[in-house]
Amino acid sequence: MKELAVLSKAMMQERKDILLSILCGFIAGTAGVALFSASGYLISQTVFAPPLYTLIVLTSMVKLLGFVRAASRYGERLASHRATFSILSRLRTSFFAKLIPVTPGILNKNRSGDLLARIVGDVESLQHYFLRVAYPPIMVVMVFLSTVLFTAVFSFWIACLLIVGMLITAFVVPNLVLIGQRKINEHVRQQRAKLSTEVTEVLYGFRDLKVYGQLAERERQLQQDSAELATQQQRAATQLVLGQSMHVFVTYLVTWGVLVISAFLIADGVFAGVYLAMLILATQTMFEESAAMAVLPAYKLDSENAAKRLAETVPDQQNKGYDDQSHSSSKTHLSLEVDAEGEAVTIELSHVSFQYEGEWRSALNDVSLYLAPGSKTAIVGASGSGKSTILDLLLKLRTPAAGKIKFNAISVNEWNETNIWQNTRAVLQQSHFFRGTIRDNLLLSGESHSDEYVQDILHQVQLFNTSLDDSVYEKGENLSDGEKQRLALARAMLRKGRLWLLDEPTSSLDYVTEARVLQNLLTQAVEDTLLLVCHRLTGLERMDQIVVMDQGQIVETGSFEELMERKGYFYEMKKIELQMIGEQGA
Ligand SMILES: Nc1ncnc2c1ncn2[C@@H]1O[C@H](COP(=O)(O)OP(=O)(O)OP(=O)(O)O)[C@@H](O)[C@H]1O
Numbered sequence: 343m344k345e346l347a348v349l350s351k352a353m354m355q356e357r358k359d360i361l362l363s364i365l366c367g368f369i370a371g372t373a374g375v376a377l378f379s380a381s382g383y384l385i386s387q388t389v390f391a392p393p394l395y396t397l398i399v400l401t402s403m404v405k406l407l408g409f410v411r412a413a414s415r416y417g418e419r420l421a422s423h424r425a426t427f428s429i430l431s432r433l434r435t436s437f438f439a440k441l442i443p444v445t446p447g448i449l450n451k452n453r454s455g456d457l458l459a460r461i462v463g464d465v466e467s468l469q470h471y472f473l474r475v476a477y478p479p480i481m482v483v484m485v486f487l488s489t490v491l492f493t494a495v496f497s498f499w500i501a502c503l504l505i506v507g508m509l510i511t512a513f514v515v516p517n518l519v520l521i522g523q524r525k526i527n528e529h530v531r532q533q534r535a536k537l538s539t540e541v542t543e544v545l546y547g548f549r550d551l552k553v554y555g556q557l558a559e560r561e562r563q564l565q566q567d568s569a570e571l572a573t574q575q576q577r578a579a580t581q582l583v584l585g586q587s588m589h590v591f592v593t594y595l596v597t598w599g600v601l602v603i604s605a606f607l608i609a610d611g612v613f614a615g616v617y618l619a620m621l622i623l624a625t626q627t628m629f630e631e632s633a634a635m636a637v638l639p640a641y642k643l644d645s646e647n648a649a650k651r652l653a654e655t656v657p658d659q660q661n662k663g664y665d666d667q668s669h670s671s672s673k674t675h676l677s678l679e680v681d682a683e684g685e686a687v688t689i690e691l692s693h694v695s696f697q698y699e700g701e702w703r704s705a706l707n708d709v710s711l712y713l714a715p716g717s718k719t720a721i722v723g724a725s726g727s728g729k730s731t732i733l734d735l736l737l738k739l740r741t742p743a744a745g746k747i748k749f750n751a752i753s754v755n756e757w758n759e760t761n762i763w764q765n766t767r768a769v770l771q772q773s774h775f776f777r778g779t780i781r782d783n784l785l786l787s788g789e790s791h792s793d794e795y796v797q798d799i800l801h802q803v804q805l806f807n808t809s810l811d812d813s814v815y816e817k818g819e820n821l822s823d824g825e826k827q828r829l830a831l832a833r834a835m836l837r838k839g840r841l842w843l844l845d846e847p848t849s850s851l852d853y854v855t856e857a858r859v860l861q862n863l864l865t866q867a868v869e870d871t872l873l874l875v876c877h878r879l880t881g882l883e884r885m886d887q888i889v890v891m892d893q894g895q896i897v898e899t900g901s902f903e904e905l906m907e908r909k910g911y912f913y914e915m916k917k918i919e920l921q922m923i924g925e926q927g928a
Contacts, residue, residue, distance in 0.1 A: 346649050349471055352432040359425035360472070364480055366418035370411050371485035371631045375492075377407035378627040382619030390616070422473055430469040437465055437652060457655070463534060467648035474641035478634035482512065489628040493621060496613050499603050500621060504628070507596035511589050512635050519585035520639035526578045527643055531651075533571040540564055582637050589636040593629035600625045686840040686871045687749055689713040689736065694745030696731055705731045707894040709745070713887075718864065718872045720882050722915065723891030729875040730771055731894075733843050736873070738762055765839040767867075769847040773830035775818030781810040783818075784833050791836055799835050802862040803828040804855050823850040828859065835866055842872040849877055857881055879916050888912065 353360060384400040441461075486508055494501035544551065544560050551557045600621055608615045689712070696706040706728045713719050721729045734740045735747060738759040747754040749762070764787070775783050784796060793810055800808055805828050818826050831847050847863075848856040860881050864872075874885070882888055883902045890898035890905070890912045898911050905912035 346471070346646065348433065348436060349429070349468055349645070349649065352429045352436070353425075353472055353476065355432060356425040356428050359421045359428070360477075363418050363422035363425060363477070364484075366414045366421060367477070367481045368484045369414035370418050371481055372488050373407050373411040373414060374631060375485065375489050375624050375627045377404060377411055378623035379492075379620045380404050380407060382621075382623040383616065386616040386619045422477060426469050426473050429472055430466070433465055433468050437461070441655070463531075464648035464652050467644050468652075470641045471645040474634065475638055475645055478632075478638055479512075482508075482632040482635055485631045486628060489624055493624065496617060496621060497603065497607055499607075500600055503596060503599045503603060504625065507592055507599075507625075507629065508632070510592050511629065511632055515585060515588045515592065515636050516639045518588065519581060519636060520643065522581040522584070523578065523640045523643055526574060526581060527640070527647065530571070530574045530578050531647060533567065533574050537564070537567045537571050540567055578640075582640055585636040585640070586633065589629070589633055593626060596629065597622060597625050686715040686869060687713075688715045688751065689841075689871065689873070690746075690748040690751070691732070691735075692746050692748075694732075694735065694742045694747060696728075696735060696740065696742050704743075704894050706735075706742075709894070709896055711889060711896065711899075713871050713873060715871055716869050717886045718867075718874070718884065719887045719889060720874045720876055720885045721889045721891060722876055722879060722882070722912070723897075724893075725877070727891040728894040729891055730845050733768070733770070733845050733873070733875060736762075736843055737766065737768060766841045766843055767834035767837045767839050768843045769827075769830045769834050769845060771845045773826060773833070775814050775821065775826060775829070777816045778814055779810065780808055780812045780814060780829070783814050783829060784810075784836055786833060787837065789836055789838075796832075796836065799832045802835065802866070803832045803859050805829070805832070824852075824855070827851065831859065831863065835863070840870045842867050842870055842874075844873065845875045846877060847874070853880065879912075879919050890915075 380400065380403050384397075384404060387396065387400065486504075490501050490504050490508075493504060540560075540563065544557075544564060548557070551560055601618075604613075604618050604621055607613060608618060691709055691711040694706055694709045695704055697704045709728070709732065711719075711732075721732065723729055731740070735742055736754075738754060738757070749757055754762075780800075781793075781796065784799075785791065796810060800806075800810075805825065808825075808829075814821065818829075821829065827847055827850050831844075834842065834844070834847075842863075844863075848859055851859065856878070857880070864884060876882075885902065887899060888902060888905055889896055890910075892911065898905060898908070900908065900912075906916065
């Protein structure tokens, strides 16, 4: 299965531990069979009152085998679990590395709860692949072959019976379990995804659900989904137990068979009766060692489904794109970083179009735009006209369907996205706040600024009563929208970079505060390239260029005066705004 390739690669990297666990597992398995065989022989021998030295040799052998079995089992567990956890850690790292560059696209397609279930549940499911799918058959075959060889010395028929029993436990029983598991497993997975999606939505929308009186209904739904998941899991567990019971049943059936054949052979004088207990115990121990085979298909199915879903989440094409990007970036070593004397960034969009996945109409249609180094540009336009999408494309969070984007005359494909993020002062429409202090939330990239400097920036964004040690709750619950916006702006002001990409950074502020904040912002960014997406049209007189957008297209471009003189779209928007804020005639 192609999707399991990443797993095989991770297993190859842990081959030392894997080989060690196979070796220890083989020693433990054969020592187990030998231990019980020797015990059976010892018990039978004592009946004939053998010489003392025989008993001493036999008991010492039993003790020694017991010790070897315990020590090698310990070694096996240690090496196999170490390999499993290393594989798990490699899987997590590789999955996240692939996930991060394509996150916006993924969040578009998947509900966050489902995504969480995939990331946590599916990656964890893959850890079972080595321990419960790849490893047991190797062990079972090795222990089985040595036991069959050993029993063949006594009787060809007993060896044949063991082979038949082994085929039943290794193929028939697991396949019966698999038939039942296939259906149940898929249900469990779907139900788990549904439950985590519901839980996430209730947590995120708790307040709205409460205010709109939907909380009780949602809770009832959650309980129902949770009960359904428990039922499905119970069915899956019952199936597994059934498989294990069938395994035990076959073990006893074969043991009876060995007993009957041995009885005949002993009666015929083929071998002495003293070996009977030894053969019975060897048979039972061998099947005990292969008990893991009964549950193997369930884990195999689970791992394959998990790998498939993870591959769907981060499809190959996206992986390829990511690898190619990293490759080309590392080749060219481009850096957006510019020193204080260096030029600010030039941006050029030519004939750029973009369509969100699953949407029938384009969010951007043939957009061309030039931002000169150090220029100040504002993008205005109706809601949904594509303003934020332009910022997403510039931040390489999404890839245009057509057209070219260039930074400093070099295609954006050549730039490493991390480099763009590190050297851009971006404020997105929704900024996330983490639980911690104001200081933690401002210096997210670990910038080292003195408290005085940070406090000064807070003053520039008109936050005079905020202390750096004030607490911030999860998702910034204890901050107003205006405070969040100003903190996000302060965050950007504390970063380095000569490019500012700001998406409605002051939309929740009152006019007076907004004007002061923008004034300070423009002072700090005086020599930098700045792109400001905004709804309000106040303060745009200071911009070098205003771009007006409608339905994914640029409908007007020019300075404030030019657009007002043109009496077009912008002029009409400005007129409406003035009417709204009652400034007409002022
Ligand atoms: N994640 C998404 N998936 C699908 N369609 C989207 C997504 N984000 C935006 N769109 C659509 O793309 C179009 C442009 O959206 P965009 O957010 O760029 O507009 P905007 O001008 O920034 O709007 P606003 O001023 O309301 O923020 C809209 O029609 C919107 O419905």
